[in-house]
Amino acid sequence: MRQxxxxxxxxxxxxxxxxxxVIGKELEKLGDFSMVWENIGDPxxxxxxxxxxxxxxxxxxxxxxxxxAYTETKGAxxxxxxxxxHFSDKKKCTVDDILFFNGLGEAINKIMGNLPKExxxxxxxxxxxxxxxxxxxxxxxxxxxxELDPNNDWEPNIEExxxxxxxxxxxxxxxxxxxxxPTGSVYKRETLEKIVAIAKKYDCFLIFDEIYHHxxxxxxxxxxxxxxxxxRPGISMKGISKDVPWPGSRCGWIEVYNSDKDENFxxxxxxxxxxxxxxxxxTTLPQIVLPHLYxxxxxxxxxxxxxxxxxxxADEACAFFADIPQVRVNKPKGVFYLVVELLDLPMNTLxxxxxNVRLYLDDLENNSTPADFQFAYELMGAEGVCVVPLxxxxxxxxxxxxxxxxxxxxxxxxxxxxxxxxxxxxYS
Ligand SMILES: Cc1ncc(COP(=O)(O)O)c(C=O)c1O
Numbered sequence: 001m002r003q004x005x006x007x008x009x010x011x012x013x014x015x016x017x018x019x020x021x022v023i024g025k026e027l028e029k030l031g032d033f034s035m036v037w038e039n040i041g042d043p044x045x046x047x048x049x050x051x052x053x054x055x056x057x058x059x060x061x062x063x064x065x066x067x068x069a070y071t072e073t074k075g076a077x078x079x080x081x082x083x084x085x086h087f088s089d090k091k092k093c094t095v096d097d098i099l100f101f102n103g104l105g106e107a108i109n110k111i112m113g114n115l116p117k118e119x120x121x122x123x124x125x126x127x128x129x130x131x132x133x134x135x136x137x138x139x140x141x142x143x144x145x146x147e148l149d150p151n152n153d154w155e156p157n158i159e160e161x162x163x164x165x166x167x168x169x170x171x172x173x174x175x176x177x178x179x180x181x182p183t184g185s186v187y188k189r190e191t192l193e194k195i196v197a198i199a200k201k202y203d204c205f206l207i208f209d210e211i212y213h214h215x216x217x218x219x220x221x222x223x224x225x226x227x228x229x230x231x232r233p234g235i236s237m238k239g240i241s242k243d244v245p246w247p248g249s250r251c252g253w254i255e256v257y258n259s260d261k262d263e264n265f266x267x268x269x270x271x272x273x274x275x276x277x278x279x280x281x282x283t284t285l286p287q288i289v290l291p292h293l294y295x296x297x298x299x300x301x302x303x304x305x306x307x308x309x310x311x312x313x314a315d316e317a318c319a320f321f322a323d324i325p326q327v328r329v330n331k332p333k334g335v336f337y338l339v340v341e342l343l344d345l346p347m348n349t350l351x352x353x354x355x356n357v358r359l360y361l362d363d364l365e366n367n368s369t370p371a372d373f374q375f376a377y378e379l380m381g382a383e384g385v386c387v388v389p390l391x392x393x394x395x396x397x398x399x400x401x402x403x404x405x406x407x408x409x410x411x412x413x414x415x416x417x418x419x420x421x422x423x424x425x426x427y428s
Contacts, residue, residue, distance in 0.1 A: 016392030031353040047407030075100025076287040089226035097256040104252030126395035154183035179212040184332020206234035216334035233265040251286035313404035341399040350382035383418035
């Protein structure tokens with residue numbers, strides 16, 4: 001090339017949830033086995049059948065001419081009206097404050113990417129990787145984070161949040177993921193109220209990723225941002241990917257609260273909308289399906305049955321890992337993941353399924369491989385299970401995240417056994 005076309009900050013780009021797959025696919029070929037994919041939060045990939053009532057709704061809507069047309073840039077009016085009526089708060093938000101995106105992933109990139117370089121968003125650690133990566137890419141340097149504390153049910157460290165906001169006036173927003181991916185925690189209302197109070201005290205806005213707000217276990221309820229935000233400007237991020245097994249719909253949205261309370265914030269949201277306008281709009285079909293989907297009499301019982309199933313998986317996995325002294329788990333209160341901390345993790349290897357797998361892993365692993373990445377690679381090569389290393393979620397805590405999605409009871413139990421075997425051998 002006559003000019004360098006590689007951005008210097010491209011080293012910051014990473015999405016380990018899918019990056020491990022490239023390695024896993026190679027190992028499957030070399031080892032001639034089928035991997036158990038525990039890396040991604042896609043229920044369909046984990047064997048869940050798409051229910052016929054959902055397929056029927058999609059087919060009815062695809063038969064309309066409207067589903068072939070563009071929508072308004074903000075999104076289909078019936079979807080925005082539905083969201084306002086059912087998920088939001090009319091005192092803090094209007095139908096014009098709801099913006100649809102091609103998945104929440106796009107919204108995350110648009111929000112972070114449109115901030116001035118020096119305006120920073122404080123992100124949790126561990127975090128869903130898109131947030132941290134989009135934040136660092138916009139700033140051109142590493143993200144700024146606050147710790148979620150495994151000794152306190154993975155709740156945010158409030159004192160640290162306050163100090164990071166207080167002593168860094170570049171921080172303009174605090175990001176909270178609640179219910180949380182990867183940890184499965186659902187935060188206490190008072191924790192969230194304290195974060196809102198910090199935002200108020202230091203004149204910041206709030207971003208709450210609430211995409212898992214429906215996915216909580218028995219007796220647990222999510223406190224939503226609009227219930228506690230008062231008059232602070234803020235953004236709630238939601239979507240349909242986790243509510244029904246249709247993450248491929250690529251349909252997420254933001255609800256902007258109190259935009260009338262701060263001119264600067266309102267100007268920023270206008271810019272986000274303008275950049276969306278450059279792309280015209282998001283895909284129409286899932287938006288016009290949306291009201292029908294949530295209104296369907298089978299939606300609520302279906303959601304409950306799914307949450308119950310994931311809770312059963314969580315109970316089984318927590319009981320299983322409780323017997324392994326080298327690990328620690330916090331029982332999730334929602335979502336469909338489990339974080340397993342690997343305590344004092346050594347660097348080691350496991351007996352691979354064959355020589356070719358061993359050679360590939362020897363080539364891959366080196367002195368700079370993080371300890372839990374090494375464990376994840378070795379687990380794939382020895383037992384054929386693909387998990388995501390916890391440090392891949394921008395965390396300093398070593399461990400891994402697995403899903404609770406596996407459809408088949410026996411396969412789930414067997415997966416736990418495989419992981420358990422690998423842990424025992426790795427530490428011995
Ligand atoms: C916390 C969190 N936010 C956002 C997303 C992105 O969702 P979408 O499928 O709408 O892009 C995910 C996907 O796993 C997630 O876990």
